[in-house]
Amino acid sequence: MFAIQLGDDGAALTPLEPWQAEELLAHMDRGREFIGAHVGLxxxxxxxxxxxxYLQSYADKTARDEGRLYGIRLDGALVGGVMFRIFDTESGMAEAGCWVEPGYAGRGLVTRACRAIIDWAIEVRGIHRVEWHVSSANTPSIGVARRLGMSRDGVMRESYPYRGKRADMEVWSVLAHEWRAAKAS
Incomplete structure (x- = not known):
């Protein structure tokens, strides 16, 4: 299996595939409450x-070139993930997402992993716009969007039904020319 190193702290990005279902379930069990505060996974x-x-659905999306799913690993252990929930090369639009176990939040792992997949999407696959949809209450994820150089496009009020309540959903995005300009500076 390949891995993209995300720094010199042992962090790496790897694909998540159906044969890793036991590992994903154990990971989800470790972070279920924390991850589930804002994310339905x-x-x-x-x-x-x-x-x-779930893993097969992303393997199928990958085969159709409509999505991607990657694990964030620290010293080989699965501690989080990033994905392209939507990946549409025809329209040039993708939607990225993420999650991480509570003990690994705040270390920059998600930001580094998202930076790697967004850079690949824009520079290799020609994606023009990458979106980030996030509950207005999820301040850590909004912080990731900001660190990635995304702009807040707006708020879809009470558009996200989650666990019996309706949440406001913010849409953030970065355009290819903005991404390149930020990398150059």
């Missing part, structure tokens, strides 16, 4: 069959 990955199904 823990409600989807609840047992081995659902973990395998």
């Amino acid at each position: 823990p409600d989807v990955v609840t047992d081995l069959a659902s973990a395998r199904s």
Whole structure:
């Protein structure tokens, strides 16, 4: 399996594939409450069959060139993930997302991993716009969007039904020319 090093602290980005369902489930069990505060993944990955199904759905998206899923590893252990929930080369638009276990939040792992996948999407695949959809209450994820140089496009009020409540969803984005300009400076 390949890995993209995310720094000199043992952090790496690797693909997540269906054969890793047990590892994903164990990871989700370790961070279920923290991750689930704003992200629905823990409600989807609840047992081995659902973990395998989730990973297979992304393997299928990858095969159709419509999405990607990667694990964030620290010294080989799965501690988080990033993805392109939507990846549309025809329109030049992708939507990135992330999660991380509570003990690994605040270390820059998500920002570094997102930087790697966004750079690949723009520079290699020709994506023009990368979006970031985030609950207005998820301040750490909004911080990631800011560190990635994204601009806040707006708020979709009470558009996100989650666990019996409606949350405001912010849309952030970065355009290819903005990404390149930020890299150059």
